[in-house]
Amino acid sequence: MRFGFDDDQIEIQRTATALLEARSALDRVRENAEAGTDDNGLWTELCELGWPGIAISEDFGGQGFGLVELAILLEQAGRTLPAVPLLPTATAALAIQTAGSDEQKERWLPGLATGEISGAIGVAVNGRCEVAACAPTAAVAVLFDEEGGARLVDLADALVEPVDTIDPTRRYSSIEGPGVELPGDTDAAFDRAISAMSAELTGVASRATELAVAYVKDRKQFGTPVGAYQAVAHMCAGMLLGTESSRSASYHAAWAADADESKLSEAAAVAHIASVEGARDVTSACIQAHGGIGFTWEADPHWFYKRAQLDAQLLGGTSESRARLADSIADRVGAADEADED
Amino acid sequence: MRFGFDDDQIEIQRTATALLEARSALDRVRENAEAGTDDNGLWTELCELGWPGIAISEDFGGQGFGLVELAILLEQAGRTLPAVPLLPTATAALAIQTAGSDEQKERWLPGLATGEISGAIGVAVNGRCEVAACAPTAAVAVLFDEEGGARLVDLADALVEPVDTIDPTRRYSSIEGPGVELPGDTDAAFDRAISAMSAELTGVASRATELAVAYVKDRKQFGTPVGAYQAVAHMCAGMLLGTESSRSASYHAAWAADADESKLSEAAAVAHIASVEGARDVTSACIQAHGGIGFTWEADPHWFYKRAQLDAQLLGGTSESRARLADSIADRVGAADEADED
């Protein structure tokens, strides 16, 4: 029961943090968001480092690590919001690796793992996805549906239309078109996708907390740093609570995906709920902690707020995860007089 | 749209406040609670003043006022927790007056209105009420059921067993026995009962706020009155919010019962939800604001907390009121493109 990273993981985290803080500083995020562009140079670089395929088997050109390592990268991506399609590409690949046929894997994974092509993810209702995380150049999408299935959509054959959302730090599109079922365990694929997303959300919450804490230490009102007012101080303490809750749940889910599939379903649902609620609350509080400034376009809190809002919808709402979780626990409690799940 | 009381009402409020503060001071409440006794002397006095029948027609020996006047009394009773069966007697009478047959009214109202006999109320499931507000000497009970009906139970023919609850400031009993349906509008009767109860809860919240504010002005920690700490100050501000929310909703429901039956159903549901949530939150905060002392038997906050807990269950949970309210609004919004309900 140890949450510490091993040496490889520490190195991955260190590299990711340093690289993204340098290459995706907040003025760069703003530039891309305002121009509606992706940072292709940075994406090329990340692909050379093998990031999109970090959790993909070496057989398909990936790095052969697991979801824990991907989560480490995504957490840093959540902290820094680089304008690259890392989450959709990596999770689309993960979903295909988990639930795709051999043929599907051979066709799509090498391209996704190396970043030669980029991926898209979203949820489809009646075959149409209104808002997928999907760059205009994405080649393939994995669309989950409400019945627990997932389709693979070759975007060359689909109608992909850019959608402006409130979050300009990432590209979104609607997707409509024919797809083929992923024949494998699509629940396991979905659980990996929400677990990965919860890592990104942890990063979002984490940075929002950092921004708020820095601001309230500095900003004065009535002659005192506002962070010395208990109402503000306790608000920041609550932000830490939300962030660390998200982090605990997200690590656990990533670990379960790699090491204990039997725990994945509940762990992923918990991570989904904790990270969406955590990130939305924390990013809202970040705006509040900044006062009027926090509400302006020129300040940075809103980027994190907006990403949190989009991630909260990207793979369905948390109410579905709650319903699923309740079912699962009720079954378990019903089945055993004694709860000995560990 | 004026919430002010008229001269009669102001006089009733003034009398009730003065009388109950004098005759049901907190040490008296404690005495009765610890002994498990009712304050028969005070009850006789209140009956002589006509309190139990204040909202009952003069034809049946009542005062001929309305629910607004009863709410004024009950709010003060909630503030002071006298050991008398005012709420159950007055609401049982109100229910019979609203939904009883002429025969039922003639048989029971004169006794209840004068306090010669006392009443009981509660909710029955499969004909049995686990926890009614019911003194051992009560003569008649009105038990609502989950299907929207209400039965009148002559307690001489019923099995009435005292039940110890967490709230020793009032007598409770289980009731099982044959009853007869109230043939009239039992929804209207129920709405009046929860409206009356919401007035009591407003008083409970109000006093809990008063106690907390007085305590935190006085009590010092780290050399400063604890009420000067923003966390405590904002907690108290939240208590005022909960109290005033309850009060607004409770006044409105009482008024609707007297003046505009068409608004009663929604108004009563709103009052039920706002007053139960308000009183539970406020009384919990009152304990917290007192720190360790607040958790002791010797301090007074727990009486109010316990009454709030019991009232929260006495006439069913708020989740039923929520469901009912949602139905009603959805119907209304569905029926009209334009919401012009006032």
Place this chain on the structure above:
Amino acid sequence: MDLTFSEEETEFRDELRAWLDANHPGEEPAGDENAEFAWRVEWQQRLNEGGWAGVHWPVEYGGRGATLMQSAIFFEELGRSRSPLPGNGLGLLLAGPTIMAWGTDEQKDRYLNPILSAEEIWCQGFSEPEAGSDLASLKTMAVRDGDDWVINGQKVWTSAAQWSKWCMLVARTDSDAPKHKGLSYFLMDMEQEGVEVRPLKQMTGGTEFNELFIKDARISNDNLVGGEGNGWMVALTTLMNERSGLAFFLQVRTRQLLEDLFGYANESGKIHDPCVADKLAGFYTRAEVLRLTAYRGLTQIERYGQPGPEGALTKWMWSSLNQDVTQYAADLIGPEAITSDSHWSYELMRARGNTIEGGTSEILKNIVAERVLGLPRK
């Protein structure tokens, strides 16, 4: 207690409803802030022609002389009919009443009528970047120079500044006087070189607000209001004015969002999910409590001439409710609600400002604790 409207009030409301039905401004022009503002100015002109612009203004100044209650009804009906606020809202709600209360006869003659007709638009120069919630620490200076005052400083959160002819400006006229004692209240002409307006973009992408950079701007001493050094007191009157009518308008707007959400839940069938019904009923309860509490506040003022605890609570209730309703709307409607062309996405983002603008929730809770409950300050 009489929670109906009186006969006169009902008549007033019915007349207003009929007028609004016949004169409804129609749909807001989308996407262009200048066009939207022009539309709201036209709307005020139409209101004025109908005698509905200065509803709460005394008859002698061209108003309708409405009671507090009628004024509340006016704003409720405005919201209910989904009409916008009049374009010169700050003039009607703030500048006019301030000038009536504190202004000289000359000021009244000169300024009131163009406010009503929206010929001259007004903005409010109170907040400063360094001051935030702390009005007493304002830094903008006014220095006497002959018959004029020379102004230097910076203001922020000035809505409508880009269209304004006049600015209600609070500036420091005595830097030695303690805190709020050295402040004075001016009417500043915006059409002069020393005043630069820069739009302040919000997280919504809109530019409701501006920054004001003031460099050697001049104000004639005739445009001082309420006398030198009384700026704090004059400003306070105005702030109170701003809140009461607006509160009813905002309250209704949130209620409409909630009714729209009920409508959506009905049509989509989601209302049959008990979780959805439970949530919506909870919001409705809060909306109803807010409405009732706002009216209780009016009763209190009518009876005792000053606001009770209710008034301090309604802004807090409203801002938190509006945030929760708009967030839940996004949850219920799904991703379509957070695309840029959904009005829900605007409502969601805009709501984040609610707990900041017009006094942060933290400041409001301080006020409740200190002024209503009498808790000590540290």
Place this chain on the structure above:
Amino acid sequence: MDLTFSEEETEFRDELRAWLDANHPGEEPAGDENAEFAWRVEWQQRLNEGGWAGVHWPVEYGGRGATLMQSAIFFEELGRSRSPLPGNGLGLLLAGPTIMAWGTDEQKDRYLNPILSAEEIWCQGFSEPEAGSDLASLKTMAVRDGDDWVINGQKVWTSAAQWSKWCMLVARTDSDAPKHKGLSYFLMDMEQEGVEVRPLKQMTGGTEFNELFIKDARISNDNLVGGEGNGWMVALTTLMNERSGLAFFLQVRTRQLLEDLFGYANESGKIHDPCVADKLAGFYTRAEVLRLTAYRGLTQIERYGQPGPEGALTKWMWSSLNQDVTQYAADLIGPEAITSDSHWSYELMRARGNTIEGGTSEILKNIVAERVLGLPRK
């Protein structure tokens, strides 16, 4: 990252589980606090005979020398098997570790073994009526008199005092030294005339706690721990000790309440109400996050020798979760849950103390803000 137990830990757990299965103390005797306490003392004796009393104590002092992780497992399993805490809990968790860390060899020889065997029960005399969360303002005085110290003062919230032989007492030995600098840490014999124990009844009706009235009580200087004037530092060690193991026990207890509630919802069919399922899933998420965060705290201590932010958050998370779960239980079960003979009614009331005892939530948030986030103090 390895979120399984190691082989040794699994063995430890399995051995413990087997032992608990075979030695379970059975049902708690209802209603009589003396009987309940005697039952918990017996339980400790049985634990001790099995070698499970001082799990976290070093082997040299008769303990099992468990790692932090094993100690966490011990408390989790104790909770999971629905066994009570051992009767001399404060001795095991506080007094023993303090004496090991700060005591003289004589003190270790004299006191440790009877703690383990529960022959001598211990209580903790830190809090005072006037001090509350503010340990630095303690007023109980210790005055040197030959080889003794003479103690006068009053303590509060001393659980188990009525059964205790010894009290860990913090008293002021230097009233001139600023605040916490003048405090010293003593082991006080409770069996003397100068010490009067009065039960302090709680809102639950129980008397878990007591007040201690100390009038000219005497303590030999041999029973000073950690040297004169070091009481603050000695007490801090102890407080840290109290929290870590207990946190796992409490966490599991709340989880059990929640599982009981799932069981009730299953049996009653209420789980099929989507609102109920939604609520319960929300609580489960919080319980799981609490458990994981508690373990993350252990990892942090194992790796870096000191607690990270996780430790400061778990008490806060737990207390708020336990309050919410017990309140929801009452809502779900209905009136039966708040009758006196329902254990839910006790849990509901007892939970109100959770945000007060062991540091109020307000103080905990201060600590998080100041020590973890480094925010300034006013």
